[in-house]
Amino acid sequence: MSQPRKGGTKLTMTDGAPERRSNNNRKNNNINEFPPRCSQPEYSTGIYGHGNAAYHWADIARASVFIHWGNCALTPVPLRPSTKKRSLSRRRTPTQAFRRFKGRPGNGSFVRWRFAVHGAEPNPSHASPNSSATQVPLGIPVELDGEMVYFDPTFLRDSCQCPLCVDPSTKQKVFSTTSLNPKLAVRSEARLDNGDLRLTWEGDMLGYPEDHVTVLSETFLRARATYRTRLENMRKYEHRRVLWERAIMKSDVQFLPYEEYMNDDAVLYEVLRQLDTHGLIFLNGVPPAEESVERIGLRIGSLMDTFYGRTWDVSYTNQDLTLHQDLLYFADPPHLQLLHCIHNTVAGGTSLFSDGFRVASALGSERQQPPAKILSEYPVTFHYHNAGEHYSYIRPVIELEPRRMSPMPHLAPRPKAINWAPPFQAPMQVLTRTKQFHAWLNQAQKFNYVAGKEDSLFSRRMEEGECVLFDNRRVLHGRRAFEVKEGKRWLRGAYIGGDAYRSRLRVLKDRYGAQEGL
Numbered sequence: 001m002s003q004p005r006k007g008g009t010k011l012t013m014t015d016g017a018p019e020r021r022s023n024n025n026r027k028n029n030n031i032n033e034f035p036p037r038c039s040q041p042e043y044s045t046g047i048y049g050h051g052n053a054a055y056h057w058a059d060i061a062r063a064s065v066f067i068h069w070g071n072c073a074l075t076p077v078p079l080r081p082s083t084k085k086r087s088l089s090r091r092r093t094p095t096q097a098f099r100r101f102k103g104r105p106g107n108g109s110f111v112r113w114r115f116a117v118h119g120a121e122p123n124p125s126h127a128s129p130n131s132s133a134t135q136v137p138l139g140i141p142v143e144l145d146g147e148m149v150y151f152d153p154t155f156l157r158d159s160c161q162c163p164l165c166v167d168p169s170t171k172q173k174v175f176s177t178t179s180l181n182p183k184l185a186v187r188s189e190a191r192l193d194n195g196d197l198r199l200t201w202e203g204d205m206l207g208y209p210e211d212h213v214t215v216l217s218e219t220f221l222r223a224r225a226t227y228r229t230r231l232e233n234m235r236k237y238e239h240r241r242v243l244w245e246r247a248i249m250k251s252d253v254q255f256l257p258y259e260e261y262m263n264d265d266a267v268l269y270e271v272l273r274q275l276d277t278h279g280l281i282f283l284n285g286v287p288p289a290e291e292s293v294e295r296i297g298l299r300i301g302s303l304m305d306t307f308y309g310r311t312w313d314v315s316y317t318n319q320d321l322t323l324h325q326d327l328l329y330f331a332d333p334p335h336l337q338l339l340h341c342i343h344n345t346v347a348g349g350t351s352l353f354s355d356g357f358r359v360a361s362a363l364g365s366e367r368q369q370p371p372a373k374i375l376s377e378y379p380v381t382f383h384y385h386n387a388g389e390h391y392s393y394i395r396p397v398i399e400l401e402p403r404r405m406s407p408m409p410h411l412a413p414r415p416k417a418i419n420w421a422p423p424f425q426a427p428m429q430v431l432t433r434t435k436q437f438h439a440w441l442n443q444a445q446k447f448n449y450v451a452g453k454e455d456s457l458f459s460r461r462m463e464e465g466e467c468v469l470f471d472n473r474r475v476l477h478g479r480r481a482f483e484v485k486e487g488k489r490w491l492r493g494a495y496i497g498g499d500a501y502r503s504r505l506r507v508l509k510d511r512y513g514a515q516e517g518l
Contacts (some may be wrong), residue, residue: 160214233263243358248460269508279471293340301500314491323476328382329391334495341462358387380438381426417473
């Protein structure tokens with residue numbers, strides 16, 4: 001088998017003959033180039049590449065897709081962290097830049113990889129005698145969009161949706177994945193006229209008849225064929241975020257009629273879609289009744305019943321309320337908050353909203369590190385200890401998505417939630433690293449400054465008959481002081497959990513999302 005040499009030079013195989021090729025010429029090192037050269041069992045070849053492990057893992061793992069009935073062994077080597085300050089563009093030889101490691105590279109690891117593809121048929125004699133890597137079987141070949149994709153048979157068996165495997169009434173899986181036979185084999189396979197895959201099994205689980213048939217749709221297979229399609233499938237119910245400041249929200253803000261919201265599912269879906277993209281929307285024409293906010297919330301899902309009750313009066317003071325989010329001392333804070341203005345004849349009391357996701361994005365370099373990295377790591381305790389209640393929870397200011405969920409894993413992960421509630425912040429935990437606390441304080445002050453800037457704030461004096469719905473895990477809210485000598489101000493509020501909100505959004509997107517072309 002060819003091996004890389006010092007100085008960035010390696011040997012590859014061309015028509016069965018070795019050829020020296022420089023690392024400077026990356027163009028011809030594409031894995032797609034090698035199948036014709038590997039189609040004969042007389043020789044083996046090495047395939048080399050470099051890049052971010054998480055972003056390219058699907059391409060790495062699927063290199064064998066192009067080698068019909070071959071075997072693939074993977075030996076990745078991650079980038080060794082450097083203690084010296086040097087330009088990222090500086091070229092380094094493999095011995096300078098890489099070290100070996102075992103197993104799959106972690107998310108975000110910058111790696112160089114080598115594939116050893118042996119022979120054209122599943123014959124162990126075709127493997128290199130010097131190769132110590134485990135041979136990985138390709139699985140069941142399925143042609144999708146002109147490419148051959150290989151699926152593990154146990155995965156396909158586990159995915160069976162027939163009435164014997166999924167109860168038709170409860171839609172619950174009736175067997176455990178741990179019951180699968182690891183030596184399961186396919187007895188027969190066929191592609192139906194509509195592209196679906198029909199399989200029968202050899203060595204199926206106990207209790208299943210020999211003629212048990214699994215049929216998997218082409219759509220299902222395509223959604224799980226590559227890293228990118230799997231990611232798209234996981235995120236298919238999400239909408240593209242819009243990071244906003246005052247000017248953008250003034251242009252994009254929506255005020256929808258209450259009656260249409262209550263009676264038209266298409267309008268309800270528009271409300272939920274706007275909450276997913278912007279995190280903020282208004283209804284108008286809401287009846288001036290105490291129970292109206294409950295009706296609005298139940299249109300989405302069940303309300304969160306907290307120690308405040310299912311619904312509650314807003315504001316126990318007429319003073320300024322600084323930007324914050326509610327109930328961060330809960331293990332599972334409410335996802336949506338609703339505020340219905342029943343009466344408002346006082347002077348002042350302007351409501352304030354700021355996009356926490358945009359603030360987090362503005363604080364960091366998206367291509368080099370997560371936004372305000374220390375804010376995503378340093379623990380902050382939020383608590384409520386009053387009136388016979390004691391709630392407490394520790395979380396960072398910025399919660400990040402897992403990198404594997406990012407559409408571009410080689411960039412920094414996106415914020416998943418913001419946690420900002422100075423009025424409910426408990427004393428910090430015992431400090432063992434003062435330097436780290438001051439680093440957090442520096443970034444927290446920047447966060448507070450950016451969030452509260454005038455051009456970051458969308459402000460509105462709530463009118464009677466209006467109800468605002470906003471994402472409590474993203475949008476910071478506050479209020480200017482108001483006069484209490486004359487007039488009356490009465491707002492009624494409610495909370496909705498994330499599960500109820502997401503469930504309704506998924507159901508309605510299945511019904512109306514195709515009309516958007518998303």
